[in-house]
Amino acid sequence: MSEGADGVLSRGALTDDEWSVLEPLLPTSTGRCGRWRDHRQVINGIIHRLGTGCQWRQLPARYGPWQTIHKRHMLWSADGTWQRLLQHVQAVADAGGGIDWNINIDSTSVRAHQHAAGAPAACVGAGRKKGYAQTAMLHEVLGRSRGGFTTKIHLSADGKCRPLSLIITSGQRADCTQFEAVMDKIRVPCLGLGRPRRLPDSVSADRAYSNSLIRAYLRRRGIRHSIPEKSDTKSARLRRGSRGGRPPGFDPTRYRARNTVERAINKIKHFRAVSTRYDKRGAIYLGSVTAAALLIWLRS
Structure with missing residues (x-):
């Protein structure tokens, strides 16, 4: 636990060590001859909301005006600040040899709260024409599945159960269609000279x-990969005999370590504002998931 702005101990707030990592990377001026409200106080408010899933206007007063915290989170989600902070923390870990590059990939579905509905359609002038609601849903990565309105988080995790890359899609998207997108999102910068590492x-x-x-x-x-062959694919290959080709390579020992991505998903879903989607905008919800991933890395 860490001390808040008014001296009250706040569960889940940034520790001094965690703040020392983030502070040099945050902007110091608003660009309008003014200064930001204390970043640490605002980030602690965002962390409180991530952990509890409360409405923005219900944030405790010790974090400052809820409007300021909400706008800061929206801005940093839209301009990629959360993503840059996450990549920096990953770069520090990689420089010290702290990343296990035997990665695992999976996805998880998140139920969208009724408050997540109602975002306007992306196309200007859509009005109330046919397809208005469908256009808004697609743009804000909301989809219908067996569980109702859902969003799906696709992610890769290193061998220490920490998210390396993540994207979000509507809930009905098949996992395999997003594999390349998740892999292409892996980008761990080098602290010195050199290109970012992209291949596990x-x-x-x-x-x-x-x-x-x-x-x-x-x-x-x-x-190298370890992906089990589907039973119907195996049956079709065997029916073709020698023309079916060789079976794909598979390492059962390596595959048993796939539980690390399941554990990474479990860590992310400890944040209630991630395990249930309350954000209307897809970009804002992605920022919430990225901020949760950042906290996992800071505290690992």
């Missing part, structure tokens, strides 16, 4: 990612 040592995923396109993608990049 190996990748593991479940049968939902077992198809020829994904295996070809990994072969082109020289990435």
Whole structure:
């Protein structure tokens, strides 16, 4: 626990060590001859909301005006500040050899609260024409699935159960369609000279990612992988005999370590504002998920 602005101990607030990592990376001026409200106080308010899932206007007064905290979170979600902070923390960990590059990929569905509905359509002049609601839903990554309105988080995690990259889609999107997008989002900068690291040592995923396109993608990049073959694919290959080709390589020992991505998902869903989507805007919800991932890295 850490001390808040009014001397009250706040559960989950930034510690002095965590703040020392983030402080040099945050803007010092608003660009309008003014200064930001205390970043640490505002971030602690965002952390409180992430952990409790409360409405913005219900934030305790010790964090300052709720409007300031809400606007800061929206701004940093839109301009990529949360993503840059996450990449910096990952870069520091990688420089010290603290990242296990045997990664795992999976996804999880998140139920959207009724407050997440109602965002206007993306296209200007849509009015109330046919398809207005569908356009808004697609733009804000809301979709219908068996659980109702849902959003899906696709992510990769390192061997220490920490998210390396993540994207969000509407809830009905198939996992395999987002594999390349998740892989391409991996980008851990180098603190010194050099290019960001984008390729892992190996990748593991479940049968939902077992198809020829994904295996070809990994072969082109020289990435070892452990993805089990689907039963129907195996049956079709065996029916063709010698023309069916060789079975794909599979390492059962490596595959048993795939639980690290499940544990990473569990960590992210400890944040109630992530496990249930309250944000109307898809970009703002992505910022909430990214901020939660940043806290996981800071505290790992």
